[in-house]
Amino acid sequence: MSKTYVVPEEIAAANTLEAKLRHLKNIKGSFNVFRVDCGSCNGCEIEIFAAITPMWDPERFGFKLVANPRHADILVCSGPVTRQMYYPLLRAYEASPNPKVVVAIGACGSSGGIFHDAYSVWGGIDKVIPVDVYIPGCPPHPATIIHGLATALGILDQKLEFKEHDNGSSESPKIDKSVFGNLLFERDVLAKSKQLMGYLYGRKLFDKYIKAIKESSDIQDIAKTKKTIERLSSEEKDPRYKECMRTIHNSVYLAHMKQFKEINIADQIEL
Amino acid sequence: MKLLDMTRKYGNATYNYPFEPYVVPEGFRGKPAYDYEKCIGCAACAVACPSNAINVKLNEEKTKLVWEFDCARCIYCGRCDEVCPTNAVMLSDEFETAVRFDRKNLLERGCLEVEYCEKCNKPFTTKKLIAYDLERLKRVGWDEATLADKTKYIHTCPECKKDITVENSTQYFVRKRK
Numbered sequence: 324m325s326k327t328y329v330v331p332e333e334i335a336a337a338n339t340l341e342a343k344l345r346h347l348k349n350i351k352g353s354f355n356v357f358r359v360d361c362g363s364c365n366g367c368e369i370e371i372f373a374a375i376t377p378m379w380d381p382e383r384f385g386f387k388l389v390a391n392p393r394h395a396d397i398l399v400c401s402g403p404v405t406r407q408m409y410y411p412l413l414r415a416y417e418a419s420p421n422p423k424v425v426v427a428i429g430a431c432g433s434s435g436g437i438f439h440d441a442y443s444v445w446g447g448i449d450k451v452i453p454v455d456v457y458i459p460g461c462p463p464h465p466a467t468i469i470h471g472l473a474t475a476l477g478i479l480d481q482k483l484e485f486k487e488h489d490n491g492s493s494e495s496p497k498i499d500k501s502v503f504g505n506l507l508f509e510r511d512v513l514a515k516s517k518q519l520m521g522y523l524y525g526r527k528l529f530d531k532y533i534k535a536i537k538e539s540s541d542i543q544d545i546a547k548t549k550k551t552i553e554r555l556s557s558e559e560k561d562p563r564y565k566e567c568m569r570t571i572h573n574s575v576y577l578a579h580m581k582q583f584k585e586i587n588i589a590d591q592i593e594l
Numbered sequence: 595m596k597l598l599d600m601t602r603k604y605g606n607a608t609y610n611y612p613f614e615p616y617v618v619p620e621g622f623r624g625k626p627a628y629d630y631e632k633c634i635g636c637a638a639c640a641v642a643c644p645s646n647a648i649n650v651k652l653n654e655e656k657t658k659l660v661w662e663f664d665c666a667r668c669i670y671c672g673r674c675d676e677v678c679p680t681n682a683v684m685l686s687d688e689f690e691t692a693v694r695f696d697r698k699n700l701l702e703r704g705c706l707e708v709e710y711c712e713k714c715n716k717p718f719t720t721k722k723l724i725a726y727d728l729e730r731l732k733r734v735g736w737d738e739a740t741l742a743d744k745t746k747y748i749h750t751c752p753e754c755k756k757d758i759t760v761e762n763s764t765q766y767f768v769r770k771r772k
């Protein structure tokens with residue numbers, strides 16, 4: 324796969340940026356889209372079809388899917404361009420009238436996405452034909468697709484731009500104060516909460532537990548802290564949080580307190 | 595007419611999206627947002643990222659560690675979010691990610707200061723990472739002497755640390771034999 328496609332001269336000449344912009348201005352109110360599936364996993368297709376349901380109704384802007392590249396103003400290409408889809412993609416590209424606007428949809432279309440280094444793919448539409456608009460996402464949300472097409476037509480502005488940060492600082496980021504004055508406790512609580520509820524809810528659980536334990540009037544006092552956690556965890560609406568907060572208390576907090584005091588079975592909270 | 599009455603009964607289901615903001619549901623996975631101030635350059639995210647959307651590499655002159663995120667490749671799986679020790683990269687609500695004509699706009703870069711090994715002077719991590727480690731180690735309840743002892747080799751690269759360990763243990767055995 325060394326030799327890539329060279330855009331024929333007459334197509335290149337008819338597809339200058341000015342010609343495209345003029346064309347996009349003309350089709351602002353009504354445009355036909357042809358969809359080329361270049362080996363996508365169909366996630367992107369499902370989202371394109373979700374985007375043309377009445378929920379999102381892109382016909383408000385004149386969006387229309389057509390079944391033939393010869394009718395198309397915009398080519399929407401999804402998938403990482405597998406070897407098999409290389410020529411069909413080129414045929415669709417050459418068949419569509421000039422000037423043509425190519426939209427790469429999905430992480431695969433924009434750059435190869437999760438398949439970028441697989442042996443059988445080209446890794447993105449822009450490796451084969453010139454791409455004008457990128458709509459990343461795996462798959463992109465219908466709102467992203469609509470935003471992308473509206474961006475293509477110049478109705479909406481693009482939100483992302485290249486960012487580069489460099490302030491040359493070598494200071495440590497801020498670290499929250501530990502409730503015990505020993506960060507190992509927080510570390511264990513975080514590890515346990517992620518183990519119990521996964522990363523997203525685990526982080527929420529961690530915040531809830533630390534907030535609850537801060538409410539206790541004396542953290543070193545096992546009985547008082549037990550009461551506080553019992554009360555606050557019962558107030559949780561989601562029973563998962565209730566149970567997991569108590570589990571953390573029984574395993575992490577009591578193990579931590581073991582260094583200082585005797586622990587007996589009565590100190591555990593019932594789940 | 596009957597149809598119109600029916601539609602009126604059920605109301606309008608279409609989101610008026612581009613004309614009014616679309617509110618994403620809770621737990622939505624959007625573009626990972628990067629907080630440069632918090633990032634320490636540990637590269638855990640780059641290791642975890644299944645599609646190599648995040649790359650952490652030294653620049654050409656080996657003066658900076660460059661964290662680079664390519665939004666075109668991200669699949670919003672959240673593994674970077676999961677492993678980041680400082681929550682510097684977290685999935686956000688952002689879904690308007692399309693760009694036109696210039697692919698470079700999908701990139702985001704953060705440059706971090708590099709730490710050089712005090713023995714061999716090779717770059718091996720970032721200054722921020724060392725500062726962060728020291729800051730955290732100060733709060734785990736060790737006294738000054740233990741802390742100084744345990745962080746004796748913190749500015750040494752793993753290679754040199756290995757050499758030092760071998761050196762120390764050899765000397766130990768030599769002394770023992772005598």
Ligand code: SF4
Pocket residue numbers: 362363364365366367401402403428429430431432436437460461462463
């Ligand atoms: S971007 Fe994701 S959903 Fe779309 S084709 Fe590729 S893998 Fe499938």
Ligand code: SF4
Pocket residue numbers: 626639642643644645646647648667668669670671672673674675
């Ligand atoms: S969300 Fe997943 S694909 Fe995107 S940068 Fe994070 S780890 Fe990589």
Ligand code: SF4
Pocket residue numbers: 632633634635636637638639640650661677678679680681682683
């Ligand atoms: S895991 Fe977090 S702190 Fe480490 S390099 Fe990635 S963003 Fe930065």
